[in-house]
Amino acid sequence: MSEATVNNGRRSWLINTAVVGGAGTAAVAVPFVSSFQPSERAKAAGAAVEVDISKLAPGEKITVEWRGKPVWILRRTPEMLASLEKDEAELADPNSDRKAYPIPEYAKNRFRSIKPEILVAVGICPHLGCSPSDKLSPGAQPSLPDNWLGGFLCPCHGSTFDLAGRVFKNKPSPDNLEVPPHMYLSDSTLLIGEDKKA
Numbered sequence: 001m002s003e004a005t006v007n008n009g010r011r012s013w014l015i016n017t018a019v020v021g022g023a024g025t026a027a028v029a030v031p032f033v034s035s036f037q038p039s040e041r042a043k044a045a046g047a048a049v050e051v052d053i054s055k056l057a058p059g060e061k062i063t064v065e066w067r068g069k070p071v072w073i074l075r076r077t078p079e080m081l082a083s084l085e086k087d088e089a090e091l092a093d094p095n096s097d098r099k100a101y102p103i104p105e106y107a108k109n110r111f112r113s114i115k116p117e118i119l120v121a122v123g124i125c126p127h128l129g130c131s132p133s134d135k136l137s138p139g140a141q142p143s144l145p146d147n148w149l150g151g152f153l154c155p156c157h158g159s160t161f162d163l164a165g166r167v168f169k170n171k172p173s174p175d176n177l178e179v180p181p182h183m184y185l186s187d188s189t190l191l192i193g194e195d196k197k198a
Contacts, residue, residue, distance in 0.1 A: 046067055047193065048191050048194040049064055049065070049066045049071075049191070049192045050189060050190070050191055051064050051073060051190045051192060052188060052189060053073060053118070053188055053189070054187075054189075056073065056075045057075065058075050058076070058117070059075065059076075059077050059136065060074070060075055061073065061075075061134060061136070063123060064192065066180060069123075069180075070123040070124065070131060071120065071122055071123065071180055072119065072121050072122075073118065073119070073120055073190065074121075074136075074163070075118055076111075076116070076119060077117075080150060080163045081116055081117065083138070083149035083150055083162070083163060084110050084162060084163060084164050085110065086149060087149050087162050087168075088110075090168055090169060091162065091166045091167065091168055092166075092167050092169045093166060093167065093175065093176055094110075095108070096108060096112060096166070096176055098176070100126065100174060100175040101126065101175055101177075101179075103176075103179050104179060104181055104195060106195070107179045110164065111164055112164040112165060112166070113164070113179075114182070114183070114184065115184070118190075119163065119165065120180065120182050121165040121177040121178065121179055121180075122179075123152075123177070124177075124178070125154040125156065125157075125159055125177075126167075126173050126175040126176075126178070127154065127172045127173040127174065128157065128172075130155065130156035131154075132153055132155075132159070133152065133154075135150065135151055135152060135153045136150050137150060138150045143155075143158065149162065150162075150163050151163050154172075154173065157172040158172065159171040159172050161173075161177055181193060181194060182194075182195055183195045183196075
C-alpha cells in the first residue's frame with residue numbers, strides 16, 4: 001500500500017467525519033439557538049399587540065387581549081364625545097388624578113385618549129376584577145340612572161363608568177379604568193403595549 005493511498009484514505013475519513021460532525025453540531029445548535037426566542041406564552045404575557053382599526057365604525061367596540069387582559073377599543077361618535085363634558089360633575093375622578101393606575105400623559109385629557117374618537121382601555125373593573133358590560137346607548141335602562149349618557153356597567157357590584165372609562169361617584173370601584181400604553185403606527189394601526197418609538 002503506498003503512502004499516497006493511506007493519506008487519501010485518511011483525508012476522506014477526516015472530511016467525512018468533519019462533515020458529519022458539522023451537521024450534528026448544526027442539528028444541535030438550531031434548537032438551542034431558537035430556544036432563546038420568546039415562547040408564544042411569553043409573547044402573550046408581555047408582547048405588544050398590533051390592531052387594525054380601519055374597519056371599526058363609529059359606535060363600535062372591539063376587544064383584544066394584551067398581557068392576559070381584555071383591552072377595549074371603542075370608536076366614539078360625536079354624540080358620545082359630547083357626553084363626556086356633560087357628566088363630569090358626577091364623576092369621582094374626572095381628570096384621572098388618582099395614582100392607582102397611572103395614566104399615560106398623552107391620555108390626561110377629557111377623552112383619556114390620543115385621538116378623541118378612539119378609546120383604548122383595559123376592560124377590568126378596578127374594584128374586584130370583573131369585566132364591565134357595554135351600556136353604550138343613552139337613556140334609562142335597568143341598573144342605570146334615567147339620565148344615563150352611555151358607558152359601562154360592572155354587573156358584579158354596580159360600578160358605572162362613562163364613555164372615557166371614568167368611574168362615577170359613590171361606586172365600589174376605587175378608580176377609573178386603566179389606559180394601557182399605546183401608540184398609532186398609522187391611521188389604521190394601533191399598537192397596544194408600547195408607546196415609545198425606537
